[in-house]
Amino acid sequence: xxxxxxxxxxxxxxxxxxxxxxxxxxxxxxxxxxxxxxxxxxxxxxxxxxxxxxxxxxxxxxxxxxxxxxxxxxxxxxxxxxxxxxxxxxxxxxxxxxxxxxxxxxxxxxxxxxxxxxxxxxxxxxxxxxxxxxxxxxxxxxxxxxxxxxxxxxxxxxxxxxxxxxxxxxxxxxxxxxxxxxxxxxxxxxxxxxxxxxxxxxxxxxxxxxxxxxxxxxxxxxxxxxxxxxxxxxxxxxxxxxxxxxxxxxxxxxxxxxxxxxxxxxxxxxxxxxxxxxxxxxxxxxxxxxxxxxxxxxxxxxxxxxxxxxxxxxxxxxxxxxxxxxxxxxxxxxxxxxxxxxxxxxxxxxxxxxxxxxxxxxxxxxxxxxxxxxxxxxxxxxxxxxxxxxxxxxxxxxxxxxxxxxxxxxxxxxxxxxxxxxxxxxxxxxxxxxxxxxxxxxxxxxxxxxxxxxxxxxxxxxxxxxxxxxxxxxxxxxxxxxx
Amino acid sequence: xxxxxxxxxxxxxxxxxxxxxxxxxxxxxxxxxxxxxxxxxxxxxxxxxxxxxxxxxxxxxxxxxxxxxxxxxxxxxxxxxxxxxxxxxxxxxxxxxxxxxxxxxxxxxxxxxxxxxxxxxxxxxxxxxxxxxxxxxxxxxxxxxxxxxxxxxxxxxxxxxxxxxxxxxxxxxxxxxxxxxxxxxxxxxxxxxxxxxxxxxxxxxxxxxxxxxxxxxxxxxxxxxxxxxxxxxxxxxxxxxxxxxxxxxxxxxxxxxxxxxxxxxxxxxxxxxxxxxxxxxxxxxxxxxxxxxxxxxxxxxxxxxxxxxxxxxxxxxxxxxxxxxxxxxxxxxxxxxxxxxxxxxxxxxxxxxxxxxxxxxxxxxxxxxxxxxxxxxxxxxxxxxxxxxxxxxxxxxxxxxxxxxxxxxxxxxxxxxxxxxxxxxxxxxxxxxxxxxxxxxxxxxxxxxx
Numbered sequence: 047x048x049x050x051x052x053x054x055x056x057x058x059x060x061x062x063x064x065x066x067x068x069x070x071x072x073x074x075x076x077x078x079x080x081x082x083x084x085x086x087x088x089x090x091x092x093x094x095x096x097x098x099x100x101x102x103x104x105x106x107x108x109x110x111x112x113x114x115x116x117x118x119x120x121x122x123x124x125x126x127x128x129x130x131x132x133x134x135x136x137x138x139x140x141x142x143x144x145x146x147x148x149x150x151x152x153x154x155x156x157x158x159x160x161x162x163x164x165x166x167x168x169x170x171x172x173x174x175x176x177x178x179x180x181x182x183x184x185x186x187x188x189x190x191x192x193x194x195x196x197x198x199x200x201x202x203x204x205x206x207x208x209x210x211x212x213x214x215x216x217x218x219x220x221x222x223x224x225x226x227x228x229x230x231x232x233x234x235x236x237x238x239x240x241x242x243x244x245x246x247x248x249x250x251x252x253x254x255x256x257x258x259x260x261x262x263x264x265x266x267x268x269x270x271x272x273x274x275x276x277x278x279x280x281x282x283x284x285x286x287x288x289x290x291x292x293x294x295x296x297x298x299x300x301x302x303x304x305x306x307x308x309x310x311x312x313x314x315x316x317x318x319x320x321x322x323x324x325x326x327x328x329x330x331x332x333x334x335x336x337x338x339x340x341x342x343x344x345x346x347x348x349x350x351x352x353x354x355x356x357x358x359x360x361x362x363x364x365x366x367x368x369x370x371x372x373x374x375x376x377x378x379x380x381x382x383x384x385x386x387x388x389x390x391x392x393x394x395x396x397x398x399x400x401x402x403x404x405x406x407x408x409x410x411x412x413x414x415x416x417x418x419x420x421x422x423x424x425x426x427x428x429x430x431x432x433x434x435x436x437x438x439x440x441x442x443x444x445x446x447x448x449x450x451x452x453x454x455x456x457x458x459x460x461x462x463x464x465x466x467x468x469x470x471x472x473x474x475x476x477x478x479x480x481x482x483x484x485x486x487x488x489x490x491x492x493x494x495x496x497x498x499x500x501x502x503x504x505x506x507x508x509x510x511x512x513x514x515x516x517x518x519x520x521x522x523x524x525x526x527x528x529x
Numbered sequence: 530x531x532x533x534x535x536x537x538x539x540x541x542x543x544x545x546x547x548x549x550x551x552x553x554x555x556x557x558x559x560x561x562x563x564x565x566x567x568x569x570x571x572x573x574x575x576x577x578x579x580x581x582x583x584x585x586x587x588x589x590x591x592x593x594x595x596x597x598x599x600x601x602x603x604x605x606x607x608x609x610x611x612x613x614x615x616x617x618x619x620x621x622x623x624x625x626x627x628x629x630x631x632x633x634x635x636x637x638x639x640x641x642x643x644x645x646x647x648x649x650x651x652x653x654x655x656x657x658x659x660x661x662x663x664x665x666x667x668x669x670x671x672x673x674x675x676x677x678x679x680x681x682x683x684x685x686x687x688x689x690x691x692x693x694x695x696x697x698x699x700x701x702x703x704x705x706x707x708x709x710x711x712x713x714x715x716x717x718x719x720x721x722x723x724x725x726x727x728x729x730x731x732x733x734x735x736x737x738x739x740x741x742x743x744x745x746x747x748x749x750x751x752x753x754x755x756x757x758x759x760x761x762x763x764x765x766x767x768x769x770x771x772x773x774x775x776x777x778x779x780x781x782x783x784x785x786x787x788x789x790x791x792x793x794x795x796x797x798x799x800x801x802x803x804x805x806x807x808x809x810x811x812x813x814x815x816x817x818x819x820x821x822x823x824x825x826x827x828x829x830x831x832x833x834x835x836x837x838x839x840x841x842x843x844x845x846x847x848x849x850x851x852x853x854x855x856x857x858x859x860x861x862x863x864x865x866x867x868x869x870x871x872x873x874x875x876x877x878x879x880x881x882x883x884x885x886x887x888x889x890x891x892x893x894x895x896x897x898x899x900x901x902x903x904x905x906x907x908x909x910x911x912x913x914x915x916x917x918x919x920x921x922x923x924x925x926x927x928x929x930x931x932x933x934x935x936x937x938x939x940x941x942x943x944x945x946x947x948x949x950x951x952x953x954x955x956x957x958x959x960x961x962x963x964x965x966x967x968x969x970x971x972x973x974x975x976x977x978x979x
Contacts, residue, residue: 101619175664318620365793513830
C-alpha cells in the first residue's frame with residue numbers, strides 16, 4: 047500500500063507545523079499556487095508505521111550478509127552516526143563564520159592529513175560528493191594540467207574494458223574521447239594493447255587497482271612508466287582501495303590523481319544508494335588545480351582556502367564543501383581504527399576473500415581467475431553451469447535472497463560471462479562466511495536436481511521476480527489519484 | 530582489532546584452507562617495492578568512549594547560535610520521527626536497490642518521493658535525486674543542450690545563487706558550453722523580462738529562472754518562461770521546495786510551463802550540517818524523460834501479478850551505457866531522499882504550506898522591525914518569500930561580528946558575492962523563529978548601529 051492510499055482529506059499533524067496559517071497576502075496572486083501539491087494527509091503514527099514497515103522490506107548490512115562485489119559493504123559503526131549528529135554539528139549553517147566551526151574544521155583538516163598519509167598523495171580536497179564526482183573532478187584536473195602547459199592536443203583517456211561504467215562516462219563528460227583497452231587471460235591489463243593505445247593524444251589512463259576482476263595489476267609500475275613517458279597522467283579509481291588500505295599507497299604506484307570512496311573503504315553508510323563521498327588526492331604537480339574549499343591550519347586556527355588563494359583551481363563542484371556530514375562519519379571511523387586498525391583492513395578483507403574463494407572452489411564453483419590470489423573480492427563464473435542447465439548468474443543471485451543472503455554483484459565486469467563478483471569485507475566473521483558457503487552448496491545441488499525451481503527464484507521473498515520489461519515499456523513513474 | 534571479529538583459531542583455520550602460512554603471503558602478487566611501511570601520520574586508534582569525548586569537546590567548541598542565515602540552506606523544524614526512521618539500519622546500511630526483490634522498501638519510498646516531487650514542481654516525472662542543488666542545475670543545463678541540439682549556450686541571471694553559477698560553469702565548460710550571465714534590475718532585485726531582448730543575439734538552449742532568487746525576491750516567472758519559449762529555448766526553474774507549497778510550480782509557469790525544475794532539497798527535513806549531505810531534486814516534462822540523468826524507479830508487477838517497484842530506464846545510465854550515458858552519476862543521495870519523503874508525509878500539504886507561510890511572515894515581520902532602525906532599508910523593492918536583502922549604514926561584516934558575540938548569526942554579507950552591492954545583509958527568518966527572537970535581533974542590531 048502506498049502512503050497516498052493511507053491519506054484522508056483534511057487530516058493534519060498539528061504538532062509538526064505552525065499552529066496558525068500565516069497570511070500570504072504580500073505574495074502577488076499571480077505567483078501563488080492554485081492547487082495544493084499531492085502530498086499525503088496521514089497521521090504521524092500511520093506515517094511512522096508505513097515507513098518502518100517499508101524499511102523491513104530491505105536487505106541491509108545491519109540485517110544480512112551483503113557480499114556485493116566492488117561495493118565494500120562493511121559494518122557501519124553506530125558511533126559514527128550518533129556523534130556526527132550531535133546538535134552542534136547538525137545545526138551549523140555552512141555559511142556560519144569559521145570561528146563558529148573550529149571543532150568541525152579541525153576534524154576536516156585532520157581527515158585531509160590522514161587521507162594524504164594513507165594514499166601517499168601531496169594534497170587532498172574533500173569536496174566530491176560521490177565516486178563519479180571524484181572521477182569528474184580528477185579528470186578535470188588532468189585536463190587543467192595539460193592546458194596550463196599549452197598542451198591542447200591531448201583529447202584521449204585510456205580506460206581498461208573491465209573498468210566501472212563511470213570511468214568512460216566521466217571521460218566523455220569532461221570532453222575526452224575514450225580509448226578502451228583489453229584485458230589479458232590472467233586478468234591484467236593487456237600491456238601490448240596499452241602500448242598501442244598511448245600516444246601524444248593521451249591525456250591520461252584511468253585505472254582501478256586491484257582491478258574490478260579482483261586481482262592486483264602486477265605491471266602497474268610499468269604502466270605508469272609508459273603513460274608518463276607519453277606525457278599522460280595516471281588516474282586511480284579508489285573503488286577498491288579497501289583491498290590495499292595500509293598495504294600499498296596509490297602515490298607509490300605512480301598515480302597523479304586519485305579518488306577515495308569513503309562510503310566503501312571508510313565505512314560511511316550506503317544509505318540505499320547514497321550519499322557517497324569521494325575526496326580526491328593529487329600529486330605535487332596537480333596541487334594548483336585542486337578544487338576548493340580546502341581546510342588550512344595556521345597558528346592554532348582552522349580556515350577555508352578558497353579560489354582567491356588557488357587561482358588555477360578547477361573551482362567549486364558543490365554549493366558548500368561536499369557531503370560534510372559524511373566526511374565527519376569517515377573522520378570518526380578513521381580515529382576509531384587508528385594506525386593499527388588501518389593496516390588490518392586490507393589484511394582481513396583479503397583473508398576473508400581468499401578464504402571464501404578457496405571454500406567455494408572446494409564446493410565445486412568455477413573461479414574466473416583460478417591462478418590468481420583474490421584481492422578483497424573475486425569472481426565466480428557460471429558459464430559451464432549455464433551451458434549445462436540453463437541456470438544463470440541472476441537465477442543464482444535471486445535464489446540467494448531466498449536463503450537470507452544479499453546477492454553478489456552480477457554481470458559486472460561484463461567481460462566475464464555469467465559472473466558473480468563476491469566481496470565479503472573484513473568485518474564478517476568466519477561463521478558467516480561458512481554459512482554462506484553452505485547456502486551456495488545447497489543452491490548448487492538445487493541447480494542439478496531442480497533447475498527450473500532455481501530459475502523461478504526468488505520464492506521466499508515478499509515478491510517473486512519482478513517484470514523489468516513491463517516497467518520500462520509501460521512507464522509508471524508516479525502515483526496518480528483515481529479520478 | 531576494531532570491527533574485525535577473527536579469533537586466532539579462525540585465522541589459522543582460514544589460512545590452512547587457503548594453503549597459505551601467513552596473511553602476508555596473500556599479498557605475494559604485489560611487487561615488494563610497493564608495500565608501504567607504517568602509517569606514522571595516522572594517530573593510534575581510540576575506543577568509542579574516547580572518540581565520543583573528543584567529538585563532544587569539538588561540538589561544544591562550535592556551540593549553538595540563533596541562525597538568521599539562509600542563502601541556499603534553511604533551518605526548519607525537523608520532526609523527530611524523520612531521522613529516527615531514516616537511520617534505521619535497513620535504510621541506513623542498505624545499498625543501491627539493484628536487487629529489486631530485496632529492496633522493495635527503498636524502491637517504494639523512492640516511487641513515493643518521485644510522486645511528491647513531481648506534484649510539488651508541477652512536472653510529469655522526477656528522478657530519484659542528484660548530489661545537491663548546484664549540480665542538479667548543472668545537469669539540467671547539460672540536458673537542455675542535449676535536447677536543443679544546435680545551441681551550446683545557457684543564459685543564467687545573476688540573481689541565481691552565485692556558487693551555483695560557479696558550479697554550472699565548472700561542469701558544463703568541459704563540454705564547450707557557454708554560460709552567459711544576465712544582469713538584474715538594481716531597484717527591484719529581479720530580472721526584467723522586458724530587458725531580455727537586448728541579450729538575445731544568438732540562439733540559446735535554455736534560460737535559468739530562480740524562484741525565489743538569491744536575494745529572496747520573487748521573479749516574474751510567467752513572462753520569463755514565455756520569453757525563453759518564444760526563442761525556441763527551454764526554461765529551467767531553480768526553486769525552493771518549501772516555497773512550492775505556496776508558489777506556482779514551475780510546471781505551470783507561463784503559457785506552457787517550464788521544462789525542467791531543479792533545486793536544493795535540504796529544506797525538506799535535512800539538517801544544515803555545515804553544508805551536507807543534502808540532495809538535489811530534478812523533475813521534467815515527459816518529452817525530456819530520455820535525457821534525464823540519474824536513477825528512476827518504476828512500478829511494475831511480479832510473476833504473481835503483485836505490484837512492486839524496480840529501477841527502470843537504466844539504458845540511460847553509466848553502468849549500462851558507459852561512454853554514451855546521459856551522465857556519469859551513479860551514487861546519489863538516497864538516504865537524504867528517505868528523510869525528505871518522511872518529512873513531506875508528516876507535514877502534508879497543509880503543514881508544508883504553514884511552514885512556508887510562517888517563514889514568509891516571520892521574515893516580513895523581521896524586515897519591518899529592522900527597517901525602523903535608522904539607516905536600515907530594504908535593498909530591493911520586489912516581493913519576497915522568506916529572505917530579504919537589507920542595506921545597512923555601516924559595514925555588514927562588522928555588524929555580523931558584533932551580533933555573533935551576542936549569540937546571533939545575523940545573516941550573510943552579500944558584498945562577498947556581489948562586490949558592488951554596498952553594505953548589504955541577506956537575512957532569513959524561518960518558522961523556527963519566535964516573535965521574541967525577531968525582537969532580540971532587532972534590538973541587537975539597533976544597539977550595534979548606535
